[in-house]
Structures are given as C-alpha cells and as structure tokens.
Amino acid sequence: xxxEISTMEILKTTEVANSPLGVGSNISGSExxxxxxxxxxxxxxxxxxxGAIMPIYDALYDYQNxxxxxxxxxxxxAIHAAQGFARSSGKVGVxxxxxxxGATNLVTGLADAMIDSTPLVCITGQVFAHxxxxxxxxxxxxxxxxxxxxxxxxxITDANEIPHVLAKAFYIAKTGRPGPVLIDITKNAQIxxxxxxxxxxxxxxxxxRPKPIVRKEYIVEAAKLINEAKxxxxxxxxxxxxxxxxxxxxxxxxxGGLPAAWTILGMSAIATDHPLAVGMLGxxxxxxxxxxxxxxxxxxxxxxxxxxxxxxxxxKYAKQAKxxxxxxxxxxxxxxxxxxxxxxGDCKETLPLLTELIEQKEHKEWLNKFNEFTQKEIxxxxxxxxxxxxxxxxxxxxxxxxxxxxxxxxxxxTDVGQHQMVTCxxxxxxxxxxxxxxxxxxxxxxxxxxAIGAKFGAQERTVVAVIGDGGFQMTLQExxxxxxxxxxxxxxxxxxxxxxxxxQWQELFNDRRYSFxxxxxxxxxxxxxxxxxxxxxxSKREELKDAVNKMLQxxxxxxxxxxxxxxxxxxxxxxxxxxxxxxxxx
Amino acid sequence: MNKQEYTITVYTENQVGxxxxxxxxxxxxxxxxESLNVSPSESESIHRFTxxxxxTEDVVRKLCRQIEKQVEVLKAYYNTNEEIIWQxxxxxxxxxxxxxxxxxxxxxxxxxxxxxxxxxxxxxxxETTGHREETEGLIKALEPYGLIEFVRSARVAIIKAxxxxxxxxxxxxxxxxxEELIENEFLDKQEEVFTM
Ligand SMILES: Cc1ncc(C[n+]2csc(CCOP(=O)(O)OP(=O)(O)O)c2C)c(N)n1
Numbered sequence: 001x002x003x004e005i006s007t008m009e010i011l012k013t014t015e016v017a018n019s020p021l022g023v024g025s026n027i028s029g030s031e032x033x034x035x036x037x038x039x040x041x042x043x044x045x046x047x048x049x050x051g052a053i054m055p056i057y058d059a060l061y062d063y064q065n066x067x068x069x070x071x072x073x074x075x076x077x078a079i080h081a082a083q084g085f086a087r088s089s090g091k092v093g094v095x096x097x098x099x100x101x102g103a104t105n106l107v108t109g110l111a112d113a114m115i116d117s118t119p120l121v122c123i124t125g126q127v128f129a130h131x132x133x134x135x136x137x138x139x140x141x142x143x144x145x146x147x148x149x150x151x152x153x154x155x156i157t158d159a160n161e162i163p164h165v166l167a168k169a170f171y172i173a174k175t176g177r178p179g180p181v182l183i184d185i186t187k188n189a190q191i192x193x194x195x196x197x198x199x200x201x202x203x204x205x206x207x208x209r210p211k212p213i214v215r216k217e218y219i220v221e222a223a224k225l226i227n228e229a230k231x232x233x234x235x236x237x238x239x240x241x242x243x244x245x246x247x248x249x250x251x252x253x254x255x256g257g258l259p260a261a262w263t264i265l266g267m268s269a270i271a272t273d274h275p276l277a278v279g280m281l282g283x284x285x286x287x288x289x290x291x292x293x294x295x296x297x298x299x300x301x302x303x304x305x306x307x308x309x310x311x312x313x314x315x316k317y318a319k320q321a322k323x324x325x326x327x328x329x330x331x332x333x334x335x336x337x338x339x340x341x342x343x344x345g346d347c348k349e350t351l352p353l354l355t356e357l358i359e360q361k362e363h364k365e366w367l368n369k370f371n372e373f374t375q376k377e378i379x380x381x382x383x384x385x386x387x388x389x390x391x392x393x394x395x396x397x398x399x400x401x402x403x404x405x406x407x408x409x410x411x412x413x414t415d416v417g418q419h420q421m422v423t424c425x426x427x428x429x430x431x432x433x434x435x436x437x438x439x440x441x442x443x444x445x446x447x448x449x450x451a452i453g454a455k456f457g458a459q460e461r462t463v464v465a466v467i468g469d470g471g472f473q474m475t476l477q478e479x480x481x482x483x484x485x486x487x488x489x490x491x492x493x494x495x496x497x498x499x500x501x502x503x504q505w506q507e508l509f510n511d512r513r514y515s516f517x518x519x520x521x522x523x524x525x526x527x528x529x530x531x532x533x534x535x536x537x538x539s540k541r542e543e544l545k546d547a548v549n550k551m552l553q554x555x556x557x558x559x560x561x562x563x564x565x566x567x568x569x570x571x572x573x574x575x576x577x578x579x580x581x582x583x584x585x586x
Numbered sequence: 587m588n589k590q591e592y593t594i595t596v597y598t599e600n601q602v603g604x605x606x607x608x609x610x611x612x613x614x615x616x617x618x619x620e621s622l623n624v625s626p627s628e629s630e631s632i633h634r635f636t637x638x639x640x641x642t643e644d645v646v647r648k649l650c651r652q653i654e655k656q657v658e659v660l661k662a663y664y665n666t667n668e669e670i671i672w673q674x675x676x677x678x679x680x681x682x683x684x685x686x687x688x689x690x691x692x693x694x695x696x697x698x699x700x701x702x703x704x705x706x707x708x709x710x711x712x713e714t715t716g717h718r719e720e721t722e723g724l725i726k727a728l729e730p731y732g733l734i735e736f737v738r739s740a741r742v743a744i745i746k747a748x749x750x751x752x753x754x755x756x757x758x759x760x761x762x763x764x765e766e767l768i769e770n771e772f773l774d775k776q777e778e779v780f781t782m
Contacts, residue, residue: 329655
C-alpha cells in the first residue's frame with residue numbers, strides 16, 4: 001500500500017480537515033455514506049478496499065455492528081454477489097470498491113445488472129478532486145466508462161452532496177424499471193467534515209417519472225382483445241417479479257384461462273407446475289411455447305422485452321397475432337415488436353385492472369394444444385434427458401435429482417452455458433425469486449458470486465449454484481469469500497470437460513471444428529478443499545442421488561462435481577436467424 | 587421507411603455528463619449526429635438540446651424514447667423540417683483587398699443577406715443566418731474571391747406547434763403528475779389502433 005498513499009495525500013488530508021469547511025462541522029463524508037446505508041436499511045455490503053476508498057473503510061471500522069461488510073476476492077465478485085442479493089431479496093444490492101482497477105472490475109457486473117434490470121448502488125472511491133484529469137495514481141474516468149452501463153451515475157466532490165445524492169441513488173436504483181447506479185466519491189469528499197443535517201429519503205425527482213398514471217383506455221382495449229381471443233397466449237418476463245406482482249399475475253391468467261410461458265428471467269414468478277404454466281420461451285425453451293407463438297391470435301407480453309433469444313427471426317415472429325404489451329418502460333414498447341395495444345404502466349397496477357375486465361374462461365382446447373406439444377417434446381427430448389438409456393450421466397438427470405430432493409424450494413443460481421439452459425429447462429420452482437441467472441448479458445463467472453449474494457439475501461433458503469467447468473474457473477477465487485464468510489451454499493459443477501455451449505454450436509454449425517473449446521480443469525474437489533470446503537466428485541448414476549443428498553444435507557458449503565456426457569447437446573433449439581416455429585428437436 | 591432529416595429537441599436538467607449520456611444513444615447505433623446545439627431554454631435551469639440526424643421515423647422515435655428514459659431528461663420531441671422554424675449561422679473570412687476591388691461584392695452580399703462583422707486591412711468577416719442551402723450558397727459565391735475560412739453553427743430550432751415548456755415544467759415539479767404528464771405522444775401515435 002506504500003505507493004498508494006503518498007505524503008502528498010496525507011498532507012492534503014490534514015489540509016482538508018483543517019480547512020474552513022471543517023469549521024462547525026460534525027461528521028465526515030465517509031460517515032455520511034454509512035449513515036445513508038443505515039437509513040436505507042442496507043444490511044449487507046459487498047466490497048473490497050483500496051487507497052481511494054480508505055476513508056470509507058476507516059469509518060466502516062466503527063459501524064461493524066450496524067453493517068455487515070462481506071470481503072470478496074475480486075470486485076467482479078462483489079457486484080455479482082450484490083446482484084444475487086438483489087435478485088433473491090428484492091432489495092437494492094450495495095457494492096464498495098476503490099478507484100481505478102477496483103472500479104473497472106465492476107464494469108461487467110454493471111452491464112449485467114443494466115441489461116437484467118437489477119437494482120444496485122455501487123460506491124467507488126476516486127482520487128482527490130484536485131487531481132481529477134491529471135492521470136493521478138489509480139485515476140480512471142469511471143463516470144464516463146460506466147455511463148452506458150448504469151441507469152444513473154454521479155461524481156461527488158463535496159461531502160455536502162453525499163446525503164441527497166445517495167438518497168437519489170437508492171430511489172433511482174429501485175423505482176421504475178430498476179437498474180444499477182454508480183456513485184463515485186473523491187477522497188477529499190470522503191474525508192471532509194460537514195454540517196450533517198440528517199438523511200431524507202428521496203421520493204421525487206422532477207426529470208424522472210418512474211411510472212406513469214395508468215390510462216384506462218388501454219386497459220379497456222386490451223381486455224377487449226383478450227375477451228375476443230380464441231387462442232390467447234401470455235408470455236412474461238422479470239417485470240412480474242420486479243413489480244412484485246406475482247399474485248396479481250396468477251389471478252389474471254387464472255381468470256382468463258390463459259396459458260403462460262416465461263422468459264429465462266421471468267421463471268419462478270409462478271410455480272413451474274401451475275396448470276397454466278406451459279414452459280420456457282426462447283432458443284432452448286420448450287417446443288409448444290415457441291411453435292404456438294406463431295399460432296396464437298392474441299399475444300399478451302408482460303414485463304418482457306422481446307429479446308432476440310426469445311423472438312428468433314423477428315420478421316417471422318407472431319405475425320398473425322394481435323399484440324398487447326404491458327411494460328413499465330415505454331422505450332420497450334414497439335422497440336422490437338410492433339404492439340397493437342400498449343399498456344404502459346406498473347404491472348402491479350395494470351394487471352388487476354385488466355383482470356377485472358376480462359371474462360372468466362378456460363380455453364381448454366387451446367391449452368390442450370400446448371400439452372400435445374409437450375408430449376412430443378417429452379418423446380423426442382425430455383424422456384431421454386431425464387432417464388438416459390446409456391451409462392453416461394446427463395445434466396438433466398442431475399437437475400431432476402435436485403428437484404426431487406429440494407421439492408422445488410431451493411434457489412438455483414446458474415452460470416452460463418449448456419448447464420444453464422438445462423437447469424432452466426428442468427428445474428422445478430414453487431416460489432418466486434428462485435431462478436437467478438445472467439440472462440441478458442450471459443456472463444460466465446456469474447453463478448458463484450451471485451449464489452453467495454443470493455444466500456445473504458435469503459438466508460433461510462437453500463441456495464444451489466449450478467456451474468460449468470468453464471465458468472467456474474472464471475470466478476472461483478470467490479471460494480475464498482465462501483470460506484471467510486462461512487456462508488452455506490451448495491456448488492454443483494456439471495463437468496463436461498468442454499466449453500459445452502460453444503462446442504455445441506461448433507458441432508452443429510461449424511462442422512465439428514472444435515476450436516479452443518477443449519478446456520482442462522484442476523481437481524475442483526481439491527481446490528475446494530484448499531479453501532476448507534468439503535466436496536466430492538462422482539461420475540456414476542448409482543452415486544447421484546446419495547451425492548446430491550449429501551451435498552444438500554451437509555452443514556455449510558459443499559462442492560459436488562458431477563462428470564456428465566462430454567458431447568451432449570441441449571435441445572430443442574431455435575437456431576440463430578430462424579423463426580421460433582422452426583425450432584429443432586434434434 | 588425512408589430516411590430524412592429530423593430535429594430532436596430535448597429538455598433536460600443542467601447536469602455534467604448528460605451530453606455524453608445522450609450522445610452515446612446515437613453512437614451506440616452508429617448514427618452520425620449532423621448537428622448538435624446545447625442552450626438554455628425559456629425556463630430557468632432547463633437546458634435545451636437540439637440534435638439533427640438523418641434517419642427513418644421508426645429509428646428516431648426509438649431514439650427519443652431512449653433519450654427520454656435518462657434520469658435527467660424531462661422530455662424529447664422529434665420533428666420534420668416542415669414542423670419547425672430553424673436557422674444556422676455561418677461566418678466567412680475573405681481577403682479584404684480582393685473583396686474591395688470587386689464592385690459586385692456589395693450586391694452579392696446583399697443577395698445572400700450577409701453582413702460584415704469585422705473589416706480589417708487584411709481580411710473581412712461576413713455573417714449570414716439561414717438554412718443550409720443559403721449558407722452554402724454564399725460559400726459558392728465567395729469561393730472565386732479566395733474564401734480563407736468558413737464555419738457554420740449548429741442548428742437552432744423552434745417547434746411551430748409548441749407552447750413552450752414552462753407549463754409542462756410545473757407538472758414535472760409535482761410528485762403526483764397530473765393529466766398533462768400522463769400523455770405520451772409516442773404511444774398516442776398508434777393511430778392504427780385507436781387514438782384518444
Ligand atoms: C465471460 C464470457 N466469456 C465467454 C462467453 C461465451 N460462452 C458462452 S457459453 C460458453 C461455454 C461455457 O462452458 P462451461 O462453463 O463449461 O459450461 P457448459 O456450456 O459446458 O455447460 C462460452 C465460452 C460468455 N458467455 N461469457
């Protein structure tokens with residue numbers, strides 16, 4: 001640290017402390033930051049110290065009873081943990097990081113949180129204000145680097161700004177369509193003493209309207225379409241969960257007898273075995289929901305954004321259907337798919353209004369059609385995946401075993417790749433906020449830190465992190481965080497000895513030219529052991545149930561590595577550039 | 587849909603970094619900004635961006651929604667050239683001796699609505715204000731006389747149908763927005779379905 005704190009900085013520190021600004025003041029900027037956290041009911045902070053954020057860490061030393069700071073092993077780990085926390089708890093995730101490399105290490109997580117609408121407040125330290133723009137030690141232009149990947153960001157150079165800027169930060173992060181906010185605080189502002197007048201939560205920013213007043217005309221029009229529909233189909237995303245509208249949503253589909261399919265982020269908003277739950281949309285989603293998107297007459301999209309992994313080829317997407325789109329973010333309406341009736345608003349408000357106007361219906365025949373497709377999918381894919389006829393273990397049967405032993409009560413955090421798609425295809429959930437994954441960004445390395453955060457956000461629940469052998473090696477340093485925080489998470493590595501998802505594409509679309517997907521791994525069980533985390537590796541079906549059970553029953557964290565088929569593929573699949581109705585079963 | 591010139595008018599808070607936030611919405615889609623002007627507006631503390639791009643209406647509408655989504659943006663409008671009154675200002679530097687020799691110069695400048703801002707022994711600076719064709723027309727006219735330097739300002743534009751922003755601003759000030767603010771002109775443009 002010697003180089004980080006120059007004598008000049010120390011001089012400056014005393015200078016600031018004795019400056020006129022210090023006269024008559026009572027607390028430091030750093031303390032005001034922590035007071036803001038307490039006022040916002042923050043209990044857990046994920047962070048990593050460094051030169052430019054040292055004053056905040058120094059203040060934190062006296063606040064250890066009020067604030068639980070989790071020391072991660074890499075700032076990317078901190079932000080993914082905060083994302084996992086936010087996703088499992090519905091609260092704002094908080095991150096502390098230092099300037100320069102500490103801040104740039106947050107960028108992947110910010111991009112991930114931005115595209116997946118995850119509420120975060122990240123505090124980064126910054127060099128002294130008088131050094132801004134001088135290429136000072138560990139100075140990076142964090143505000144400009146993070147502008148495209150934050151909902152809002154702001155640099156504080158004067159401690160007086162801290163209370164109201166942080167109040168704004170929390171308000172912006174969690175209201176409307178949530179997202180990550182980054183506040184960069186120069187070191188002088190952290191040190192500066194100022195007249196602290198208390199903390200007032202922000203409730204209004206004149207240039208920011210998180211949600212509109214709902215216009216009933218649109219509701220009426222939407223209800224009319226739904227009531228006239230013979231083949232209505234609901235597709236929903238994370239908006240239902242973010243809007244905390246799971247109950248309202250359930251009532252809506254139940255009254256209308258509306259079959260409903262989820263995007264990867266909408267998953268678990270309703271129980272996966274609900275009679276109207278017809279499965280997952282998208283590239284590796286279920287057969288029926290994809291094909292029938294192009295057969296329904298009214299498509300009701302709720303809190304989802306028609307991502308290209310969901311729509312496939314846009315010019316052949318649901319062309320026959322009238323489209324009702326409920327979203328809180330007007331920039332999503334008509335962005336990818338032209339809407340017939342836009343219902344702009346918070347679905348917690350719009351859904352009950354809509355439910356009131358729709359007729360009680362069943363749509364039995366139409367729902368049957370989904371079941372027919374499900375049967376076809378079972379015959380072609382699912383049965384073999386879950387009950388393989390060869391000795392080689394499949395990812396699907398591992399997830400099936402997890403389902404059986406957790407009764408669908410666990411939070412499952414997935415990384416990115418084949419194991420993610422398989423888990424989302426086969427996992428059973430009976431409560432919301434159970435499926436945590438990096439959807440929009442597809443960030444490998446997400447799962448381990450996110451699982452740590454998810455556990456802090458929902459301590460009473462079992463958290464299972466399902467991770468590939470590739471992705472685990474991206475952030476496995478966070479085993480150190482697991483060790484030190486003594487958190488209890490279950491790490492389930494599905495090892496196919498390949499970067500499986502890329503290998504699958506190379507097999508299907510690049511004539512099996514396996515270019516750099518053959519990845520070797522360390523002995524993961526030994527690695528875990530090095531962190532005092534128990535575990536075992538299995539490769540036989542006979543061992544599976546006991547091993548998963550042992551993992552779940554184990555007191556404290558546990559790593560189970562399951563060797564699965566090396567060249568298994570995930571099907572069905574909508575190949576890139578194809579229409580959803582061209583979904584392949586093999 | 588055909589590309590054409592659109593003028594985007596954005597009302598914002600006065601905030602460091604907002605220019606970048608708005609600019610990257612265009613650069614992200616690899617759209618070139620033809621002209622950009624930042625100025626105060628009739629409402630104190632509210633800034634007004636005037637941005638000109640050449641795009642299809644569909645893209646312009648999406649851009650406006652994404653601009654309006656920024657926390658410090660109050661409102662974004664887009665208009666065709668027919669819907670606005672707009673001007674650009676240009677400055678031209680020419681050698682004084684050549685200009686003085688030619689008698690027709692006076693008439694030429696008069697024709698183009700130009701006026702001399704500075705006349706020195708060595709050079710003279712003229713100014714005109716008008717549409718692109720007008721300011722460009724004078725370049726052509728001055729070229730034979732040795733145009734030394736030329737510069738044109740960004741476009742400033744007034745929306746013909748606008749009643750100004752102060753009334754709207756009052757609505758924004760309120761925690762519970764009134765009727766004024768629940769309208770969304772983008773959504774209202776869904777004429778095929780129903781209009782209000
Ligand atoms: C940070 C990052 N780099 C690269 C990719 C591209 N990518 C997507 S899936 C995948 C393979 C993942 O392999 P593994 O973690 O072993 O999981 P599997 O697909 O085998 O289940 C890769 C490389 C990515 N999504 N994220």
